[in-house]
Amino acid sequence: MNQFNYYGLIIMAMIMIPNIIYAVKHKDDAAGAFDNKAVIIAEQIGRYGCFVFMIFNIPYTYFGFWFDHALIVYLSVNGALCLAYLIFWIVCRNGNGKLKVLSLSILPSCIFLFSGIVLANIPLVVCAIVFAVNHILISCKNSL
Numbered sequence: 001m002n003q004f005n006y007y008g009l010i011i012m013a014m015i016m017i018p019n020i021i022y023a024v025k026h027k028d029d030a031a032g033a034f035d036n037k038a039v040i041i042a043e044q045i046g047r048y049g050c051f052v053f054m055i056f057n058i059p060y061t062y063f064g065f066w067f068d069h070a071l072i073v074y075l076s077v078n079g080a081l082c083l084a085y086l087i088f089w090i091v092c093r094n095g096n097g098k099l100k101v102l103s104l105s106i107l108p109s110c111i112f113l114f115s116g117i118v119l120a121n122i123p124l125v126v127c128a129i130v131f132a133v134n135h136i137l138i139s140c141k142n143s144l
Contacts, residue, residue, distance in 0.1 A: 078111055
């Protein structure tokens, strides 16, 4: 993989399609109950950092696959996680319970973190940790 990660772009598209559909259908539901500005800003920094570093590999911060058959593992695990994410979107689309909140916040966090580790992409790992902690916290607080 060079500086552009086509696989990461496809993974991001798979994650974003249901989110875009939801945002279009529920324009008025954007505001959540949790209102900690520092956590929200950290989550957004982590989110957009993950978006960028899933697609673009920055030289000297990205070392590529570090074990044999890593591409197969990368595609298989991320494919399974994306499929699970899409299934939870379909199954839980009308609900607001803990299952929906946790699955739709933990699964993308796992995708970002796993991708960063397998690709040895330091900025992606850092952004994934920041995103995961804050996104899961915000999702849980908003579901109360």
